Amino acid sequence: MKIGILGAGHMGGAMLKGWLTSPDIKPEDVYVKGGSGGTAEKLQRDLNYQLVSSLEEFTYCDIIFIAVNTAIVLPTLTDLTPIISEKKIPVVSVSAGVSLDEMAVVLGADYPMAHAIPNTPVQIHQGTIGISYNKQLTIAVMELIEAAFKPLGTLIKTDEEKLGIFGTLAGCGPAFVDVFMEALADGAVLHGMDRNLAYEVAARMVSSSANLLLESGQHPGELKDQVTSPGGTTIKGITALEKEGFRYAVINALDTIMKA
Numbered sequence: 001m002k003i004g005i006l007g008a009g010h011m012g013g014a015m016l017k018g019w020l021t022s023p024d025i026k027p028e029d030v031y032v033k034g035g036s037g038g039t040a041e042k043l044q045r046d047l048n049y050q051l052v053s054s055l056e057e058f059t060y061c062d063i064i065f066i067a068v069n070t071a072i073v074l075p076t077l078t079d080l081t082p083i084i085s086e087k088k089i090p091v092v093s094v095s096a097g098v099s100l101d102e103m104a105v106v107l108g109a110d111y112p113m114a115h116a117i118p119n120t121p122v123q124i125h126q127g128t129i130g131i132s133y134n135k136q137l138t139i140a141v142m143e144l145i146e147a148a149f150k151p152l153g154t155l156i157k158t159d160e161e162k163l164g165i166f167g168t169l170a171g172c173g174p175a176f177v178d179v180f181m182e183a184l185a186d187g188a189v190l191h192g193m194d195r196n197l198a199y200e201v202a203a204r205m206v207s208s209s210a211n212l213l214l215e216s217g218q219h220p221g222e223l224k225d226q227v228t229s230p231g232g233t234t235i236k237g238i239t240a241l242e243k244e245g246f247r248y249a250v251i252n253a254l255d256t257i258m259k260a
Helices: 010-020 039-047 055-060 070-084 100-107 120-124 139-152 160-190 195-216 220-226 233-243 246-259
Strands: 003-006 030-033 063-066 091-093 113-117 127-133 153-157
Touching: 003 010, 003 055, 010 030, 010 039, 010 120, 010 139, 030 039, 030 055, 055 070, 063 070, 063 139, 070 091, 070 100, 091 100, 100 113, 113 160, 120 127, 120 160, 127 139, 127 160, 139 153, 160 195, 160 246, 195 220, 233 246
Parallel strands: 003 030, 003 063, 063 091, 091 113, 127 153
Antiparallel strands: 113 127
């Protein structure tokens, strides 16, 4: 499978790292066109993909990803359409803010396309990726798109109107977790733990707790109750979190983003 991607910024770069550290994708099968920032050229030195300068070179691809800034998604598609429309090369936008309906105005209602929202852990093959397909998509094209995403993580199909909150939870959530882990480490450092060790313990604790939730299928509250003994240290810590409005702060953070 030959993959084309326009844009090698934060998300495009994360996807490229995920693909090209996977045994399933060869550097010579990945075609990349970057912008004026020079990130595509810098990444190419490490990842050895095909750096292209002309949109015409994307005609060699089996699938094309659009990872440019939201403001230039539609202009990019406008420039790309005459080149790829005859072969109907499937197009997947991973940029937020541009809907399938808007893409269809440029590409055509029956064009094979999808809208996906990945998060940055795709670079280590552990991404959480929401995707919505246009209704005309065939099973064969869906399978092609899913095969392209497979090295990057878990693909979750959702209605497009839910992609916004999906992207907020999966895309902004890692930053919230990073702040949480940093705060946990600061608390441990306050009581004498080495900082690097504190970061490692916090990260491993968060990772293992998440895996336990996924593998057990239990409600988060159940798992919390299992380690919250009457009068014990954990319930005292949870009480302190509740006093400081921890739950509300998290809910309000997502709500604030969605209302922005």
